[in-house]
Structure formats: C-alpha cells, structure tokens
Amino acid sequence: MTLTLGVNIDHIATIRQARRTVEPDPVAAAVLAELAGADGITAHLREDRRHIQDRDVRLLRQTVRTHLNLEMAATEEMAAIALDIKPDYITLVPERREEVTTEGGLDIVGQIGRIGEVVDKLQSANIPVSLFIDAEPAQIEASASLRAKFIELHTGKYADAKDDLSRKHELDFLAAGCEQALKAGLRxxxxxxxxxxxVYPVACLPGMEELNIGHTIISRAALVGIERAVREMKMAIRGEY
Structure with missing residues (x-):
C-alpha cells in the first residue's frame, strides 16, 4: 500500500480570518494542493469557527476530487453538519476553546458511550470515522471496540521531542500502536x-496509510507557493528531501 498525503488547509483560512475578508480562499488552496499531488484534503470545522467556515466545507465537498476528510468534535451540531455534507470520512478530534491547536488525542476510554453514539450515527450513514488518539493500548482497544474504520495516531510528542533518544522512544511508541491497531482490524x-x-521515520512505519499534515506545508507555501510546498512534502515522505 502506498502511503498517501492529506493536506490540511485550515491555516489558509486562518490567514483569511485574521482580516475577516475573502482571501486567501481555502477552496482555491485545495484545488492547487490536489494539482500538486495531494492525495486528500483535510479541514477542521471547529465549534468556534476560528478558521474554516461552514461555507468552506460545503464548497470543498463540491470541489475536492481526491477525498475530503472533515475533522470535527464529537457533538450533535457537528454530526448534523457531517450528515448533511457527507465528506469522504470524518476524523473525530478533541477540542478546547482556549487551545491554540489540538493538544492531544481523544479520550475514547473515558467517553466511550458518547463517542460511540456519534460513530454509529455517522457510519450508519456510510461515512467512515477515524478517531484521533494517542498510541496508548487502552485507547486503541477502545477504538476497535467502537468499530471505527480508522484511527489517526497523534504524533505531537514525537514531533516535539528535544533529542534523538526521546524521539526514538516516541517513534517506537507509535510503531507499537500502529501494530496493535492493525491487528485489531483498524486502518x-x-x-x-x-x-x-x-516526517520520513513516521512515513516508514509498517501499515501506515495516510499522513495528515497542515501547518508546515502552509508555512512553506507562504514563501514558495502551495504547489511547490506540497510537492516537496511528497518528496520528504519518500525520503527524497
């Protein structure tokens, strides 16, 4: 299986919302990302609408030609939007109003009833669900028990590691989580x-299917353009960067 790249376009919308104007348009960014080789487009419709807006999601659904991954909180409001929009799949993520960015994985174990209801509702409508979790054995086991189609392993601790030893420890943790998930039937x-x-060591983990990457691509795109930024990330994933 070839590892794929999902490009998260949230921060195109962050730039737009800084001035509450109409540009840059995340829908246009999605088109250019796909032309550059993105295998999917990811967008997070947050409850506070700090970047991606409802209008963006509706237009992305009509425009994206690869696959659209909608990230959202496990709430009734967001489930209703997902059932109306029908993205190619949903990733349920934790969300706190005061956070700058997502700070960790979902606690599936502690919210298994509530999250299970959302998973059932969406997957009954033929929208596959991914659960954004830390690579902890109990969280992976709980995710499998909910019959989610995917998990998305939170790579923040690996990315933030300050030295090679810590980074290797976090990579080994991700590798063990990936192996456990695959054995449990999760993608x-x-x-x-x-x-x-x-990115390359994570891309090399056996069974890894897709990497969802946003901030670093959009940061580079501000300097060199989004098409070049996406192409260079595809190279980095292949170890050619």
Whole structure:
C-alpha cells in the first residue's frame, strides 16, 4: 500500500480570518494542493469557527476530487453538519476553546458511550470515522471496540521531542500502536506537528496509510507557493528531501 498525503488547509483560512475578508480562499488552496499531488484534503470545522467556515466545507465537498476528510468534535451540531455534507470520512478530534491547536488525542476510554453514539450515527450513514488518539493500548482497544474504520495516531510528542533518544522512544511508541491497531482490524493514519524534517521515520512505519499534515506545508507555501510546498512534502515522505 502506498502511503498517501492529506493536506490540511485550515491555516489558509486562518490567514483569511485574521482580516475577516475573502482571501486567501481555502477552496482555491485545495484545488492547487490536489494539482500538486495531494492525495486528500483535510479541514477542521471547529465549534468556534476560528478558521474554516461552514461555507468552506460545503464548497470543498463540491470541489475536492481526491477525498475530503472533515475533522470535527464529537457533538450533535457537528454530526448534523457531517450528515448533511457527507465528506469522504470524518476524523473525530478533541477540542478546547482556549487551545491554540489540538493538544492531544481523544479520550475514547473515558467517553466511550458518547463517542460511540456519534460513530454509529455517522457510519450508519456510510461515512467512515477515524478517531484521533494517542498510541496508548487502552485507547486503541477502545477504538476497535467502537468499530471505527480508522484511527489517526497523534504524533505531537514525537514531533516535539528535544533529542534523538526521546524521539526514538516516541517513534517506537507509535510503531507499537500502529501494530496493535492493525491487528485489531483498524486502518491507521497519523498526524500533528509533522514537518519536512521529521516526517520520513513516521512515513516508514509498517501499515501506515495516510499522513495528515497542515501547518508546515502552509508555512512553506507562504514563501514558495502551495504547489511547490506540497510537492516537496511528497518528496520528504519518500525520503527524497
């Protein structure tokens, strides 16, 4: 199986919302990312609408030609939007209003009833669900018990590691989680904090299916353009960067 790249376009919308104007348009960014080789487009419709807006999601559904991964909190409001929009799949993520970015994985174990209801509702409508979790054995086991199609392993601790030993420890943790998930019948994606310089070891994990990457690509795109930024990330994933 060839590892694929999902490009998260949230921060195109962050730039737009800084001035509450109409540009840059994340829908246009998605088109250019796909032309450059993105295998999917990811967008997070947050409850506070700090970047991606409802209008963006509706237009992305009509525009994206690869696959659209909608990240969202496990709430009734978001489930209703997903059932209306029908993205190619949903990733349920934790969300706190005061956080700058997602700070960790979902606690499936502690919220198994509530999250299970959302998973059932969405998957009954033929929308596959991915659960964004830390690579902890109990969380993986709970995710499998909910019959989610995917998990997305939170790579933030790996990305933030300060030295080689810590980084190897976190990579081994992700590898063990990936192996456990595959044995439980889950498909495995990963993301958060991955950059051009640290992505390749995660891309090499056996069974890894897709990496969802946003901030580093959009940061580079501000300087060199989104098409070049996406192409260079595809190279980094292949170990050619």
């Amino acid at each position: 495995v994606n990963a993301g958060h904090g991955l950059t051009y310089w640290n």
